[in-house]
Each structure stands twice: as C-alpha cells, then as structure tokens.
Amino acid sequence: MTILCPLDFSAASAEQVAYAAALAVTWKADLRLLHVCEPQEDPTVAPPATGRKPCAERLAELRTAAEHAGVAHVHTGIVQGEAAPAIVAEASRQQADLIVIGAHGRTGITRFLMGATAEMVLRTAHCATLLVRAPL
Template identity: 35%
Template sequence: MKTILAPIDFSPVSDRVVAEAACLARALDGRVVLLNVTAPVIIAADYTAFIESIAEITDLTAKAAAKELAKIEDRLENEFTHAESIQLTGAAVPAIIDQATKLEADYIVIGSHGHTAFFDLLVGSTASGVLKRAPCPVVVVPAPRKTPAKPAKKKKKR
C-alpha cells in the first residue's frame, strides 16, 4: 500500500492538499497520512511570568488541531480513503522530512501559500524546504487564487 504524506496547516490551501492527496491515494490504492506540525511559541525576552499562559495557548492550539485532524480523517474514511493523522510540535520542514522518512512515504502532497519571492526570502518557504530535502517525490498544490484570472484579450483581425 502506497503512503501519501499530506502536511496541512488548516490554511485555505489545506482543503486542496487533502483532496489531491486523497485522489492520489485512491488511484494508487494507498493511504493518506495527515500531518500537522505546530510551531512552538518562541519567547524573545524574559517573559517568565507568561510561561503558564504560553503553555496554555500551545495546549489549546494542539487540541484544536487534533479536532480538525479527526474531522478530516473521518471525512476521508467516509469517502473510502484510508487515512490516519499525526500531530507534532516543532519546526515544519524537519518534522515533515522526518515523518516522510519514518513512514517510507511514496509521495508528499504539500500546499504552497503563494507568497512572493521576497516573503519567502525573509521568512522561508515550507514547500521549498521540503522540495529540497524530500526523500520521495513531492506534489505541490498551489494556493487558491484570490481573484479570478482575467481572460486574455483577443487581438482584432485586420
């Protein structure tokens, strides 16, 4: 059975990632492994008084993610697609690569948020990092368009 790893972050592109991963899994008689990686909260200064609040926020975020993963997993199972989910805390790219290796994933289906090159240069791109280090083929699903594409102007015949 083929394994399709689908890292999702519950952004608008996540629905498309799940749909593409499910389609690929059905075509290959495989399974979808949903992966959510929550970035840990980074404390930039001495905020020891807020550590309990930060731990609570991290815990609430993890619980909300677990509920969403369960919903998606149930939906896929109802659509006759084998599915399971994994939830981790850490840096996204290393966690995705590590899980792909551990699961011996046949494919990774990941979303692209469609940021500008300048944004990716400053912040980094998870999809780009995964593409560079993946142990298997990667399918990149583009973010939904914000505005509909304009039809090309037709040239007038002379």
C-alpha cells in the same frame, strides 16, 4: 504505498486533502495527515487563520473528508518542531512515497514562510513532493 499530507489548517487545506485523497484512492495508498506544531504554537489550538478549533478536531474533520472520498486507510498525527525538518523526518519515518504539501497556506509573513517551508521540503525530502497551489 504511503502518501503524507502535512497541513497548516489554512483555507486551502481541504483542497490539499482532496488532491491527496484522490491520489490515495487511485493508487490504493495509505494517507497520513500531519500537522506540525511550531515551537511557539499551542498544540491544543489551531492557528489563528482557522479560528479556535483544536488541532486534533481539525485533523479529524479532514480525515473524515478523506474517508468520504474513498480512502480506505487514513491516519492522523501531530508533531512538534520546525515545519520543514519535521515534515521531512516524518516522511522518512513513515517511509512515505509521496508528500502532498500546500505551496502557500497562510497570509502575510506566514504565507511567505509556508512557501519557504514547501521549498525546503521539496529540496530535502527523500521522496517525490507534489505542491498544491491554493486557489486564487
């Protein structure tokens, strides 16, 4: 079994990884952490909401958190493209059984768009999708 967890590196990402990790441990599943760099985004720098840590470094931190939660097989990846289609394509390519995605990640207009991204993934993915709501 494979769980795909696309991340935007918002404050809610750690909670999203915690949900995905708990499911991966319970189901003895592989966990794949994914960040999609939108066309205008520099893949060497995380989005502004998280400061200036490079995407690969932020993914490594979240990977470590998943491993500490007991996940045996955690993989990371960064892909380029529009968020929703890239997530759905990666889920298909990885033959994911479940996508664990944040319902809203960033603030302002990007928060609205992340909601739209989650909705599009939910509607178009070939597998089950779990929406994790950011804490209030």
